Amino acid sequence: MLKTFLTEAWGLRYPLIGAPMAGVAFGALANAVSRAGALGMIGIGSSDPTDKIEREASIARDGEMRFGIGLMAWALPQRDELLEAAIAAQPFVISMTGGSIAPYAARVREAGILLAAQVNTGADAREAEAAGADFIVAQGTEAGGHTGDVATLTLLQLVLAAVRVPVVAAGGIASARGLAAVLAAGAQGAWIGTPLLAAHEAGTTPAARARIIAAKEDETVLTRVFDRTLGIKWPARYPGRALVNRFTQEWHGREDEAATNATTVSTLKSATAAKDFNLTYIYAGQSVGLIERERPAAEIVAEIGDGAERILRERLDSVLE
Numbered sequence: 001m002l003k004t005f006l007t008e009a010w011g012l013r014y015p016l017i018g019a020p021m022a023g024v025a026f027g028a029l030a031n032a033v034s035r036a037g038a039l040g041m042i043g044i045g046s047s048d049p050t051d052k053i054e055r056e057a058s059i060a061r062d063g064e065m066r067f068g069i070g071l072m073a074w075a076l077p078q079r080d081e082l083l084e085a086a087i088a089a090q091p092f093v094i095s096m097t098g099g100s101i102a103p104y105a106a107r108v109r110e111a112g113i114l115l116a117a118q119v120n121t122g123a124d125a126r127e128a129e130a131a132g133a134d135f136i137v138a139q140g141t142e143a144g145g146h147t148g149d150v151a152t153l154t155l156l157q158l159v160l161a162a163v164r165v166p167v168v169a170a171g172g173i174a175s176a177r178g179l180a181a182v183l184a185a186g187a188q189g190a191w192i193g194t195p196l197l198a199a200h201e202a203g204t205t206p207a208a209r210a211r212i213i214a215a216k217e218d219e220t221v222l223t224r225v226f227d228r229t230l231g232i233k234w235p236a237r238y239p240g241r242a243l244v245n246r247f248t249q250e251w252h253g254r255e256d257e258a259a260t261n262a263t264t265v266s267t268l269k270s271a272t273a274a275k276d277f278n279l280t281y282i283y284a285g286q287s288v289g290l291i292e293r294e295r296p297a298a299e300i301v302a303e304i305g306d307g308a309e310r311i312l313r314e315r316l317d318s319v320l321e
Helices: 027-035 053-062 079-086 107-111 120-131 152-162 177-184 205-215 224-232 246-251 254-261 262-274 284-289 297-320
Strands: 016-018 038-042 067-072 094-095 112-121 135-139 168-172 190-192 221-223 239-243
Touching: 016 027, 016 038, 016 297, 027 038, 027 053, 027 067, 027 297, 038 053, 053 067, 053 079, 079 094, 079 107, 079 254, 094 135, 107 112, 112 120, 120 135, 120 152, 135 152, 152 168, 152 177, 177 190, 177 297, 224 239, 224 246, 224 254, 224 262, 246 254, 246 262, 254 262
Parallel strands: 016 190, 038 067, 067 094, 094 112, 112 135, 135 168, 168 190
Antiparallel strands: 221 239
C-alpha cells in the first residue's frame, strides 16, 4: 500500500486529490472520488451563486465523505461571500488558485479547515507557505485550465526545495506511471483533473466527453482568448489550457482583436451558453491523449493508485539491485 502524508495523516487509500474544476467538478464527482479512497473536490467559479456551494457540498458529503472546495483567489476581493459560504460548508480542505492566499488564510485555518495553495513558481510556493498554507499544489503548465509556464517536473523540483509543508504535484498526471513518477520525486500525492473529465460523475456533457476522448496530446493550446473575449477577469499571468477548436484556430494570438469585435464576442457568448464546443472552451491538459473512454471515477482512481504501487515496487527493486 502506498504510504505518503496524504495516506498516513489523512487516512486516504490513494494519495490522489481530484482537481476542483469549475463547471465540471460538482458534488457528485467529489463524492465519487472520495468514496474511491482519494479526496474529491468541488470547483467554484468566479460567477457562481453562493447557494451552489452548500447544494453541492451536501451531495459531496453524502455518506459522511470528506471533500474539498476550490476557490479562485483573484475573485474573492469582489466576492468575499464565496469564501464565507465555503467556510460555512465545513469542507476538509479549501484550495485557492490564481492569486495570493495571504488575505484569507487566517479565516480558513481558524475555522479548522485545511488550506491549500496552487502555485506555478517557486516564489509563489514560498509566499504561500509563509502565509499559512497547510500544503502546496505545484501545478505545471501541462495542466488543463488556468496555469503557468513552468513544466511540472521542473516546478516540482523547485517547490520541493523551497518549502517544508507537504507538496502535491499537478499537471500531466493521468496514469499510474505519472503518479509513480511524482511520488518517486518526493511529492506526497497527485492532483488530477484531466483524467476525471470523462468520468461518469463529471459535469461534462456527452459532446464534451466525445471531444476529450478523441483529442491527442498535441491538441491543446495555452491561451487567454476565451477569458479576454468573454470578459472573465483571470489575471494575465494565468492563461488557460484548452482543447484546440475553430475559435482558437482563428483567434488565439489575436485576443485583443477578438475582445473588441462585437460580433465575435456575441458569437462566443452564444456558443458558450449553447455548449457548442466547436467554438467554446473545453479546458483540458496535455494528458488528454491518455483518455480513451468514459468510466466511473472509482475505476480511474483505483487504476492510477493501484498501478502506481505496482510500478514503484517493481521499478525500485530493479533500480536498487
